[in-house]
Amino acid sequence: MSPEKNYNRRDFIKRAGQLSGVLIGLSAFGNLLPGCEQEEMPFEPAGMRAIYLNDYPVLKEIGGSASLRMRNIGFQVIIVRKSEEDFLVANSTCTHMGCTVDAPRTAQDNLLCPCHGSEYSREDASVIWYPEGFTPKPLKKYNWTFDKASQILQIDFSVTV
Numbered sequence: 001m002s003p004e005k006n007y008n009r010r011d012f013i014k015r016a017g018q019l020s021g022v023l024i025g026l027s028a029f030g031n032l033l034p035g036c037e038q039e040e041m042p043f044e045p046a047g048m049r050a051i052y053l054n055d056y057p058v059l060k061e062i063g064g065s066a067s068l069r070m071r072n073i074g075f076q077v078i079i080v081r082k083s084e085e086d087f088l089v090a091n092s093t094c095t096h097m098g099c100t101v102d103a104p105r106t107a108q109d110n111l112l113c114p115c116h117g118s119e120y121s122r123e124d125a126s127v128i129w130y131p132e133g134f135t136p137k138p139l140k141k142y143n144w145t146f147d148k149a150s151q152i153l154q155i156d157f158s159v160t161v
């Protein structure tokens with residue numbers, strides 16, 4: 001084997017090792033990134049998700065809202081904290097043509113669809129404004145329970161309300 005071929009093979013093995021280290025590092029880093037994806041809890045029955053509000057400071061504030069992506073839930077979920085113990089939990093899928101509706105940006109804003117401007121109430125996800133020719137339908141909402149002591153919001157995705 002020529003020294004050049006030997007060098008190339010060593011170089012290849014060295015670079016492959018470096019690349020795999022980077023990929024492993026990225027994978028580990030990805031798990032540490034604070035994201036909007038909620039981990040599925042082992043004790044959760046099918047269709048149920050627990051949100052620990054301590055993990056989402058914006059939802060600790062009355063009037064706060066967030067759009068969360070959760071594992072095995074095929075859409076983003078908009079949560080609005082309406083009062084100390086009252087929440088809106090809605091599917092962010094616009095009932096017009098399926099775009100993802102944005103969570104309210106302030107404590108006064110409603111939920112807005114960026115595609116054609118539909119506006120949904122922050123109180124009950126009912127339609128406030130919609131494009132001409134559209135038969136308005138509210139966003140899907142889900143049952144939830146809230147335990148104030150633990151600050152856990154338990155959402156039941158198996159039932160829309």
Ligand code: FES
Binds near residue numbers: 096
């Ligand atoms: S898809 Fe939302 S307004 Fe058209």
